């Protein structure tokens with residue numbers, strides 16, 4: 001196969017030369033090196049071939065091609081990916097063009113969740129060594145980073161040292177890859193000072209006597225929100241489909257209600273009677289509206305942190321462009337947002353949309369990936385949830401995995417092994 005060499009046009013940092021452009025079909029050099037043991041010259045001659053599932057242009061299909069490899073900056077590590085997970089945001093971006101993440105320049109490398117083996121560490125990194133098994137939040141799509149070498153869907157990804165966590169021996173790469181964006185998004189909503197600002201998690205938890213509403217507990221974000229909030233000392237009341245009631249209880253929820261039930265808001269208000277609400281984390285399409293109703297009726301923190309748009313993008317036609325469906329969806333989005341703003345303001349409830357990568361730039365990222373998660377995972381106080389659903393092996397499988405994610409998962413995360 002002939003492979004064209006594509007550099008990340010949005011690359012803002014120097015990229016190592018390729019030792020050999022054999023590209024995709026060829027074996028990937030996995031020989032590790034650390035900063036202390038090799039000279040720059042010898043490293044350049046051993047730079048591994050990298051390959052990525054590129055998004056070449058707005059609305060285009062992913063294309064697997066050669067990609068740049070760069071050595072880590074002083075607080076970074078390079079991970080040879082063994083498993084990556086797919087999130088709704090990946091196919092949202094492909095489907096909606098520049099409606100979201102408008103700062104991303106094409107071609108780009110999407111993906112946030114990686115698990116793999118450290119192959120190179122930056123000069124200031126002391127937490128990791130070459131050969132360590134790690135999971136981490138890849139920030140290539142983040143406005144603050146916006147760099148192709150930091151996207152997940154490639155053989156080698158650069159991670160920030162403080163956004164990675166060691167994987168315990170008992171956890172597989174596939175299992176570990178389900179965590180990063182789910183953990184990060186939940187942590188952004190729960191712990192950032194301008195969101196719910198909850199007490200930080202610890203092992204063992206320090207009880208607060210307060211109760212949190214997590215709407216959408218069986219989602220990937222919700223599975224992590226329940227565990228993080230319980231570890232932070234909060235009781236959690238959640239919603240899910242009845243088939244996932246046991247699942248969310250096992251993660252630590254004290255009560256669970258069917259979000260499709262006609263009386264769900266009434267049941268939740270009853271469940272919160274006599275409790276102090278710590279606020280609500282609204283996960284899933286249309287979740288903010290009922291959360292506002294519940295929070296309005298409860299005593300405590302009048303705050304709804306939101307992960308999801310009020311309209312669904314799943315049904316948009318492939319190929320993008322200004323279809324009638326797209327225009328109707330935007331109109332519904334504007335109407336629904338206006339109604340949320342009105343409802344929250346008239347009731348004195350604060351609302352804020354979460355961007356699941358902002359913790360990388362404040363104390364929450366380090367608190368989660370450096371202080372809490374390594375110990376909690378190693379001691380079995382935190383589980384990697386939801387279970388991975390393996391969509392295939394190799395970068396070529398990622399486009400099809402987008403389709404699998406888009407058709408809908410229930411308490412499962414789509415993972416591709418590499």
Ligand SMILES: NC(=O)c1ccc[n+]([C@@H]2O[C@H](COP(=O)([O-])OP(=O)(O)OC[C@H]3O[C@@H](n4cnc5c(N)ncnc54)[C@H](OP(=O)(O)O)[C@@H]3O)[C@@H](O)[C@H]2O)c1
Pocket residue numbers: 087088089181182185215216217218219220221222240241242244259283284285286287306307308309353354355356357408409410411412
């Ligand atoms: N803002 C951000 O930075 C950010 C980051 C990550 C995700 N998100 C958003 O957060 C949401 C969840 O993402 P995810 O990756 O965690 O999803 P996911 O795991 O793929 O979600 C699947 C789950 O969604 C549940 N679900 C479906 N419709 C729901 C609704 N209306 N209310 C509550 N739950 C519903 C289903 O529960 P049952 O099977 O129990 O019915 C299913 O288990 C998505 O809207 C995603 O776009 C936002």
